[in-house]
Amino acid sequence: MQEERRLAVLRAIVEDYVATEEPVGSKALVERHGLGVSSATVRNDMAALEDEGYITQPHTSAGRVPTDKGYRLFVDRLTTVKPMSAAEKRAISTFLDGAVDLDDVVQRSVRVLSQLTRQVAVVQYPTLSRSTVRHVELVALAPERLLVVLILSTGRVEQRLVELPATLDDEALAALRTRVNRAATGAVIHDAATALRGLADDPDTPDREITRSVVEALVEAMVDHRSDERVAVGGAANLARYGDSFDSAVRPLLEALEEHVVLLKLLGEATDGGTVTVRIGAEGPYEQLASTSVVATGYGPRDEAFATLGIVGPTRMDYPGTMAAVRAVARYVSRILDEG
Amino acid sequence: MQEERRLAVLRAIVEDYVATEEPVGSKALVERHGLGVSSATVRNDMAALEDEGYITQPHTSAGRVPTDKGYRLFVDRLTTVKPMSAAEKRAISTFLDGAVDLDDVVQRSVRVLSQLTRQVAVVQYPTLSRSTVRHVELVALAPERLLVVLILSTGRVEQRLVELPATLDDEALAALRTRVNRAATGAVIHDAATALRGLADDPDTPDREITRSVVEALVEAMVDHRSDERVAVGGAANLARYGDSFDSAVRPLLEALEEHVVLLKLLGEATDGGTVTVRIGAEGPYEQLASTSVVATGYGPRDEAFATLGIVGPTRMDYPGTMAAVRAVARYVSRILDEG
């Protein structure tokens, strides 16, 4: 099947480009990877992949480079879990086991993560006192426009305007309000976010699409609200390896690293258990960081996501390896928190 | 007097080079600065300055660039105090006045300092619990070689080997030991350092040169010992302006910024009151930071130096402006600590 081979070609392009940092051409591709076809065939495939927006050429008659969309597909479908080597596992555990207190755990995590991935590592300090959701209010401004108000136990109020994908009558609105509050009220914001997401994913929920957009706004408001939480940053020296594209990439990133609020937003809401979130290039919330990706995951005792940890790096990065490292570190940190 | 003009030429070279970032030639010099002589004369002066090691040319038939020694002379003798503008003063005070607690003061200081100087700012957290000197021991290993042992109240012991500039008999050694201990024992390390320096500078002290080298070793050991103290760093994004000389300059600096121990050592021992310390290029303790300078000063209530604050930047920097900014910020911070 040729569709399959096309994906193999995309995978090969991503891998080669990440390794060499140079646009990759059809000939080099068939040589380096054992796909048993000729370069002409590969060229056809590449043309198709380019039409679909997965790759692009910097200029005519140069090799191809993956686009954000290409990386996305690669990460979603082409990546095989690359387990950490025994040596790496041992390094992580011995390094983290030496920690004396919670702060030390975080500091060591940042360090080990940045060394493992050779990227800039960011670890959110786990906070024990967390605000809970007091109430969620939904106000219909127009048939397809909703004001979402999130009221927290700290007294803080966050608002979001939501454009709905469909109209919603008063009755349905009241029902939605009830459902949302039942899911969220009283819970600490992280649990509330999880519950809300469950609501949006539950096939039994009526008005799924509308619910989804409301939930999205709420979760985003919750992320914004974490502004008082702290993060540790490490491995900024790895930015020196960027080499090319300096002012365009490193400068905004250095600026972001000093703004902890920005970093928290970048990490996003913690995902549970083993799920690693990857945000590629322009998918993120900041234009200036269009050429950087974020690989993050939640961590905490009992696999309950307590806080977030991850790395920030160029879109051109070794995703499988990085994801494995992030997951591994999160797991070890979680285990330590379990014991302590 | 031609000696005077030479210094004027050096000053002009430093100012122009800092402003333009390019080697400065004789012709441009007479045009831009109103020194009433011809370019040929300036050329002669420049040749002399080069012989003395104050300036150098990157290659034959290029303009001149100041050396570390040139900057040193500039800072020591050619710099006139450049007062902060009223607007700048106001900016500092209003910004710092908003601080709610000590941590906030430090964070805001870092920020205002990095913005004012457009350099990387470093501020040491003031620590209230400070270890004191329990005892200083001097052991003669050879007539001109001494082992200096510093014992602190925390139980920590630091040692230094000192090569003496002259021989020292047993009697003189005992006298020196007594003097040093009288000055240092019982005092917190900062006060001890001050007292020791006073001892070395006092013309009544016998064996001045020997005393000086012993004191130097002791003060350095004290600085090393501060390893448990904390610092705040800000303005790393300003590193992006380095542009040229990237791997050689920015990378080691980024690494240093993550090692707080290194940073503390870089800042050096706090100097009292209005004195601003400038360490230029290779004068510092780290080879890798040979092209960076440090401008620092002490701060604390009642002008008693409590902790250190300053900036790190390229040797090619606006020293007068930077020194003024560092001093101004230190002063305001001290005042706030006085009130709080």
Add this chain to the structure above:
DNA sequence: CGTTGGCACTCACTCGTTCGGAGTGCCAAT
């Protein structure tokens, strides 16, 4: 229909080479 070899075309890059200009050092004159 997918695959393949062939072929003409494109364009970034790498070199030598040239050339101008900024800068220097030296010298003789003042």
Add this chain to the structure above:
DNA sequence: ATTGGCACTCCGAACGAGTGAGTGCCAACG
């Protein structure tokens, strides 16, 4: 001691030709 003049150096921009990796397209093939 200062100055104008002059020959010399050498960096860096500009130019051009050659190279080669890479592409797109087409006709042929199984």
